[in-house]
Amino acid sequence: MGERWCAVMRVLVLQAAWALAGGQVRYSVPEEAKAGTVVGRLAQDLGLEAGEAEARRLRLVAPGRRASVEVSGASGALLVSSRLDREELCGKSAPCALRLEVLLERPLRVFHVELEVTDINDNAPIFPAARKNLSLSENIPSGSRFPLEGASDADIGANAQLSYTLSPSEHFSLDLHRSEEYRESLFLVLTKPLDRETIPVHRLVLTATDGGRPSLTGTMELEISVLDANDNTPQFNQSVYKVKLPENTAPGTVFFQLTATDKDEGINREIYYSFSDAIPAKIQDLFKIDEKSGEVRTIGELDFEDVQSYDLEIEARDQGWPPLSGHCKVVLEVVDVNDNAPEVWVTSLSVPVPEDASVGTVVALLSVSDRDSGENGRVRCWVWPASPFGLEATFAGSYSLVLREALDRERVSEYEVEVRAEDGGAPALRASRGLRVPVSDVNDNAPAFAQAVYTVLARENNAAGAELARLWARDPDEAGNGRVSYSVWEGGVGGGGAAASSSSSSGVGAGGGWRSASSYVSVDAESGRLWALQPLDYEELQVLQFEVRAVDAGEPPLCGNATVQLFVLDENDNAPALLPPAGSAAEAGAAAAEAAAGAGWGSESGTLWAWAAWGAPAGQVVAKIRAVDADSGYNAWLRYELWEPRGKGPFRVGLYSGEVSTARALDEADGPRQRLLIVVRDHGEPARSATATLSVSLLEAAEAALAAGSSSSSSSSSSSVSRSAVGVELGPGAASAATNVWLVVAICAVSSLFLLAVVLYGASRWAPRAAVLSGPGPTTLVCASEVGSWSYSQRHSRSLCVADGAAKSDLMVFSPNFPPPPPGPAPKDSQPEPSALLDTERKRRRLCG
Numbered sequence: 082m083g084e085r086w087c088a089v090m091r092v093l094v095l096q097a098a099w100a101l102a103g104g105q106v107r108y109s110v111p112e113e114a115k116a117g118t119v120v121g122r123l124a125q126d127l128g129l130e131a132g133e134a135e136a137r138r139l140r141l142v143a144p145g146r147r148a149s150v151e152v153s154g155a156s157g158a159l160l161v162s163s164r165l166d167r168e169e170l171c172g173k174s175a176p177c178a179l180r181l182e183v184l185l186e187r188p189l190r191v192f193h194v195e196l197e198v199t200d201i202n203d204n205a206p207i208f209p210a211a212r213k214n215l216s217l218s219e220n221i222p223s224g225s226r227f228p229l230e231g232a233s234d235a236d237i238g239a240n241a242q243l244s245y246t247l248s249p250s251e252h253f254s255l256d257l258h259r260s261e262e263y264r265e266s267l268f269l270v271l272t273k274p275l276d277r278e279t280i281p282v283h284r285l286v287l288t289a290t291d292g293g294r295p296s297l298t299g300t301m302e303l304e305i306s307v308l309d310a311n312d313n314t315p316q317f318n319q320s321v322y323k324v325k326l327p328e329n330t331a332p333g334t335v336f337f338q339l340t341a342t343d344k345d346e347g348i349n350r351e352i353y354y355s356f357s358d359a360i361p362a363k364i365q366d367l368f369k370i371d372e373k374s375g376e377v378r379t380i381g382e383l384d385f386e387d388v389q390s391y392d393l394e395i396e397a398r399d400q401g402w403p404p405l406s407g408h409c410k411v412v413l414e415v416v417d418v419n420d421n422a423p424e425v426w427v428t429s430l431s432v433p434v435p436e437d438a439s440v441g442t443v444v445a446l447l448s449v450s451d452r453d454s455g456e457n458g459r460v461r462c463w464v465w466p467a468s469p470f471g472l473e474a475t476f477a478g479s480y481s482l483v484l485r486e487a488l489d490r491e492r493v494s495e496y497e498v499e500v501r502a503e504d505g506g507a508p509a510l511r512a513s514r515g516l517r518v519p520v521s522d523v524n525d526n527a528p529a530f531a532q533a534v535y536t537v538l539a540r541e542n543n544a545a546g547a548e549l550a551r552l553w554a555r556d557p558d559e560a561g562n563g564r565v566s567y568s569v570w571e572g573g574v575g576g577g578g579a580a581a582s583s584s585s586s587s588g589v590g591a592g593g594g595w596r597s598a599s600s601y602v603s604v605d606a607e608s609g610r611l612w613a614l615q616p617l618d619y620e621e622l623q624v625l626q627f628e629v630r631a632v633d634a635g636e637p638p639l640c641g642n643a644t645v646q647l648f649v650l651d652e653n654d655n656a657p658a659l660l661p662p663a664g665s666a667a668e669a670g671a672a673a674a675e676a677a678a679g680a681g682w683g684s685e686s687g688t689l690w691a692w693a694a695w696g697a698p699a700g701q702v703v704a705k706i707r708a709v710d711a712d713s714g715y716n717a718w719l720r721y722e723l724w725e726p727r728g729k730g731p732f733r734v735g736l737y738s739g740e741v742s743t744a745r746a747l748d749e750a751d752g753p754r755q756r757l758l759i760v761v762r763d764h765g766e767p768a769r770s771a772t773a774t775l776s777v778s779l780l781e782a783a784e785a786a787l788a789a790g791s792s793s794s795s796s797s798s799s800s801s802v803s804r805s806a807v808g809v810e811l812g813p814g815a816a817s818a819a820t821n822v823w824l825v826v827a828i829c830a831v832s833s834l835f836l837l838a839v840v841l842y843g844a845s846r847w848a849p850r851a852a853v854l855s856g857p858g859p860t861t862l863v864c865a866s867e868v869g870s871w872s873y874s875q876r877h878s879r880s881l882c883v884a885d886g887a888a889k890s891d892l893m894v895f896s897p898n899f900p901p902p903p904p905g906p907a908p909k910d911s912q913p914e915p916s917a918l919l920d921t922e923r924k925r926r927r928l929c930g
Contacts, residue, residue, distance in 0.1 A: 335378045
């Protein structure tokens with residue numbers, strides 16, 4: 082009785098321990114264990130007495146699969162009944178656990194047994210193919226890498242850790258990379274350049290060895306053909322590309338664009354893309370590569386629960402001969418999706434918003450929700466663009482759209498606001514709600530002209546009412562706040578010619594007095610058209626400056642100003658006016674001096690008169706015509722023309738200076754008097770003109786000097802000389818020339834007797850046949866001087882040549898102090914013939930005598 086009670090207690094204790102342990106027994110057995118191998122003493126572990134297992138029909142139930150173990154009815158032990166292959170049962174999953182059910186009758190009990198099948202190194206590494214052919218160009222540089230498909234091992238753990246070796250070769254080596262995801266990338270590395278002519282084919286053996294004990298190996302033969310020709314392979318910018326793609330991607334979606342480059346040209350750079358031969362057929366049923374464009378797209382449906390990632394080996398092959406290829410790997414990660422997107426609702430909207438609304442004004446109320454839960458249902462909201470509005474959370478799921486920055490309707494009149502929501506799923510789903518928020522206008526902008534200062538050009542003599550310009554002021558406000566009216570702000574010009582602004586001036590006609598700008602111009606209040614109220618006169622008003630004011634119709638009204646500078650353009654409406662000669666004593670003295678040098682001037686009965694000495698050289702200024710034109714610019718630019726006499730006369734007129742000068746040396750053949758008709762014209766269109774009559778008397782040099790002296794004395798005794806209205810001035814250097822003439826006359830008077838004696842003496846003694854005065858230029862005075870020390874600024878020494886004797890140096894020739902001739906070759910009349918020199922000598926003798 083006591084023993085039975087003890088047995089009952091033991092069973093109760095075992096049942097309690099079994100209940101506490103979860104009612105499950107765990108065993109471990111290596112795969113490939115022989116049939117009959119004892120896995121564990123099941124009956125004993127279940128707390129059964131000897132013989133109780135058979136009595137209560139202890140048996141094993143393995144639903145849904147073939148049982149590889151059985152329970153011994155006699156001993157109650159769990160035995161291996163048939164071959165256990167972990168790779169067949171669980172594949173690459175670790176650990177490999179078989180869940181079994183054990184039944185026990187009388188009473189009926191069910192026990193759960195978990196049998197773990199442990200891995201042994203019973204599978205050798207296997208390459209995808211026993212032989213792989215590679216074609217490599219001989220000009221591939223050292224260090225080039227070529228991907229190889231590694232071997233696979235059905236075992237797990239250390240039994241599946243593979244290492245690779247390559248048969249000895251001086252040209253190739255292996256490089257193995259293991260990534261963080263335990264993926265292996267095997268590359269064949271070229272260590273020495275290839276030479277097709279030396280070794281056309283390389284045959285290598287690639288060996289894969291696992292980490293089991295003992296280790297197992299697998300081999301693959303590599304046959305490498307060295308090709309000659311196309312020497313640039315297509316290159317990818319990366320060796321490995323990583324792409325994430327949601328599992329609900331529709332078939333036909335392009336998820337990656339392959340791009341390889343080839344430095345060759347022509348057909349050698351045309352690249353075709355394809356999957357590597359090592360890609361399994363079931364993967365190729367899911368993806369497709371466009372061989373020309375390189376687009377990789379899905380053609381089947383992805384399933385995250387089936388496969389989480391794909392390694393796509395891509396080959397880019399050019400069309401050269403032999404073809405070269407580049408390789409890359411696209412690692413595609415399939416991402417699980419979040420099913421529900423957030424929802425955004427607008428519960429209240431207050432629009433439009435005035436542009437002067439204060440910061441913090443509530444524009445709208447929103448409600449946000451997501452039917453998901455957890456991270457997928459946690460929603461984050463924001464506004465795009467980030468300004469000038471923002472979101473403020475009021476309570477869970479409710480937000481207020483508030484104003485964060487000041488508004489400006491002229492800059493942005495309406496905002497397209499988007500409220501965006503994002504949940505916390507992976508990947509996150511987003512939703513958005515668009516809001517249109519118009520901004521209402523307030524009068525906060527004054528009219529502004531495009532320019533602060535307008536420059537307007539108007540021709541004089543314009544018609545009254547003619548449009549001068551159009552002014553425009555911009556007011557960015559709208560409606561009445563932006564409606565602009567224009568007016569002339571009252572300024573004016575004084576009688577002296579001052580414009581409305583003190584910085585500018587304009588001439589005003591006789592009558593003087595201050596005149597407002599509005600008496601000249603007016604502006605249309607609506608269009609801003611500026612027009613003239615009366616014809617403008619340049620000689621009265623050159624510049625008119627005034628302001629135009631632009632005022633909007635807002636409350637309160639705002640205004641802006643612009644300055645208008647009106648420049649009156651000159652028209653050729655004034656003919657040249659001849660000026661009377663200046664009447665100062667200094668000018669009278671200069672006129673007398675010039676007359677003494679051989680030229681003089683005066684006026685009589687409205688006709689200008691002047692005198693010039695015979696023998697005066699070319700270029701001698703006789704008189705100067707002065708004129709002025711009330712116009713300006715080209716209209717006031719004057720030119721002088723000799724109208725009569727035409728042809729080759731003895732005088733000419735400076736085109737722009739108005740100086741009347743000798744065109745050649747004067748002689749008695751020119752007559753006692755020359756009458757000149759001079760026309761003064763401006764450059765306007767049409768040109769306007771005035772005429773002056775000049776009468777020039779030709780005198781002996783002495784008479785001209787006396788006349789000049791008389792004129793000089795008359796000028797010295799009076800402060801002004803009565804002259805005609807015709808404007809004339811003496812030529813330059815007249816005063817100095819007159820003084821020199823009087824000095825020469827005095828010297829000649831003293832020396833004439835001595836010179837006559839010398840000439841008579843020489844003629845009687847040496848019987849001269851001819852006398853030639855040599856030297857360049859016309860000679861005006863010849864006087865004897867034994868000393869020859871008289872200082873003169875423009876003195877030229879001459880020699881008198883006589884027959885049968887040496888040259889005498891006691892004869893000095895002085896040229897008057899006239900402006901030197903212009904540079905260049907001497908004019909024809911500056912080198913007189915010997916006969917002309919003799920005539921000059923005779924005239925000199927008459928003058929000196």
